[in-house]
Amino acid sequence: MTPSEQPKAPITQDVHTMPRKLPEGPANLIGMTRDGMREALIAMGTTEKQAKMRVGQIWQWIYQWGVRDFEAMTNLSKAFRAELAEHFVLEVPHVVTKQVSTDGTRKYLVRIAGGHEVEIVYIPEEGRGTLCVSSQVGCTLTCSFCHTGTQKLVRNLTAGEIIGQVMVARDDLGEWPETGARTYEARLLSNIVLMGMGEPLYNFENVRDAMKIAMDPEGIQISRRRITLSTSGVVPEIARTAQEIGCLLAVSFHATTDEVRDTLVPINKRWNIEALLDALRTYPKVSNSERITFEYVMLHGVNDSDEDAHRLVKLIEGIPAKINLIPFNEWPGAPYTRSSNNRIRAFSEIIYKAGYPSPVRKPRGEDIMAACGQLKSATERGRKSRKQIAAETGLAGE
Incomplete structure (x- = not known):
């Protein structure tokens, strides 16, 4: 058998950690694609001719005006509204707690089907606001510097639970336009980053469907260039992301040798740096994105040397890129410490002189554990000591 004939390993995570199905009951219209909603209405008894029009009407109520009550959909007949209420629900994740940082960052702990909880973070900035959305309960990747990675994967989020996070944040921000309005006076939530709990490309279909809803011009209307x-590094799904979503792409890179990246980002053992970079070289062209963002967490004595900076520049040669340098956000039991400000500046300077933007991300929401790599829902929080985690990552004694 030739290498090309060898059976390919599945790219999804261990299915034994995933429930076979969500609780049964009326179907949730939130998260359905337009085609899915049309088929659901036809199955309810709506004619094919009427279904397309009804989808457009319902879609606007849900995603343009944020309505969650069928009775409020006044351009639908009373009988049709009653039918909708009998067959469907309009449910978004339930907010359990909201914390507000001294810098204005908001962190929401929300509950989804099955009683599981995930976290969402809203980061206000001048003239814009970014929502960090989760795609899984927990994470399967076990990146050793990431607090979320110490929480075992429970399950993928549905498309409704993903877009529902956006809707929950807009509820809290009071950002839904008045019923009947077609434009937004303000854009408090202008950007989405799929950087919360989980690996989005291990939940591709649900992430894609949710982002298509977010981008829909008759709904929330967030441009694909404002979604990252x-x-x-789930290499086989990168090209698919370019073709089927077309959003901006960021890569959790964090190391310049396979030896170090194998420890920091264990998925590297499956798709190494060379394979990852090969997939990234074609992404901007296929998706019409301007450049790839390389996320690089700065870990003292691990990946922050001048040699690392020079290697990084050499590795990404030929890829339109921006390098986001992320001061490590420490969490209880973390086996690493943050690089010094002087070391981060020196690293950044080398990259900048090579012609790449190299902004240093300002940590946000650290006082409420909302910064990058710190998310971990309270109900799933398996506490480990610093010594245990260090032993697992092979860094004991360093």
């Missing part, structure tokens, strides 16, 4: 999907 962050992956740790």
